[in-house]
Amino acid sequence: MLAKKFLALAPILSLTLVFSCKTREDIAREQMVDNISMQVRDGQKLNADFTVRLQSIEDRINSLSGNIEETQHTAQVTLNERIKSLEEKVTILETTQSSQTESLESIQKELASQKEYIQEVLGTLKTLSQKKSKVKKQSPYDKAMGLYRRAKYAQAKSILLDLVDKKFSETRKARIIHNLGMIAYMDKENDKALAYFSRLFTEFPKTGYNKNGLMFLAKTLQRMKKNEEAKQALNELITRFPKAKQVAQAKKMLKQL
Incomplete structure (x- = not known):
């Protein structure tokens, strides 16, 4: 009697065992999927963080590049201004030198003229001195x-x-x-x-x-x-x-x- 009942329940027990085993596999599989999903999410999060950091680095590089370009531009402008200023100073110096040369030539001519005048005056003074000597000897x-x-x-x-x-x-x-x-x-x-x-x-x-x-x-x-x-x-x-x-x-x- 018992044997008949056991034989009757045997298929049901087999099915229960089968279903019980599949459920554990499913659970394990699901856990594995969850783990993979979590890893993927973590990877995505890391990737996102990396992307943000990379973007920040790129922004900083771009900002630095902009600063470098601005600095280079400012330096170039300053250099050009200094070059222009130096050119103007050179022009002024050349003009001044030319003017001084003309003034020097004028002074030299004036000195030559004054020298002639002084010689003439000295000659006149000599003549007057001679005349004065004669006057002293006048009757x-x-x-x-x-x-x-x-x-x-x-x-x-x-x-x-x-x-x-x-x-x-x-x-x-x-x-x-x-x-x-x-x-x-x-x-x-x-x-x-x-x-x-x-x-x-x-x-x-x-x-x-x-x-x-x-x-x-x-x-x-x-x-x-x-x-x-x-x-x-x-x-x-x-x-x-x-x-x-x-x-x-x-x-x-x-x-x-």
């Missing part, structure tokens, strides 16, 4: 005449007074008397002026100094209110020296007297 007559020409009448007068009674040529003696008469007239010493101009005409009637002497003799007489005698002196001037420049003034004075 009293020449000295007196030089002083008279320079309007140093007081100094000339003192020398002329020493010479007036000494022996000289007719021309020199007439000139001494004439100049003393003029100095006396300018000093308003009418009596002395009258005496010198009268002496000049008396002692040297033909000398050319009487052209001026007779004119100032007449002016002296006019000062002294001796108009008739002044007219005689003026008429004498016109008669003796008709071409003299004093004649026009003499005629004008005659009309006023």
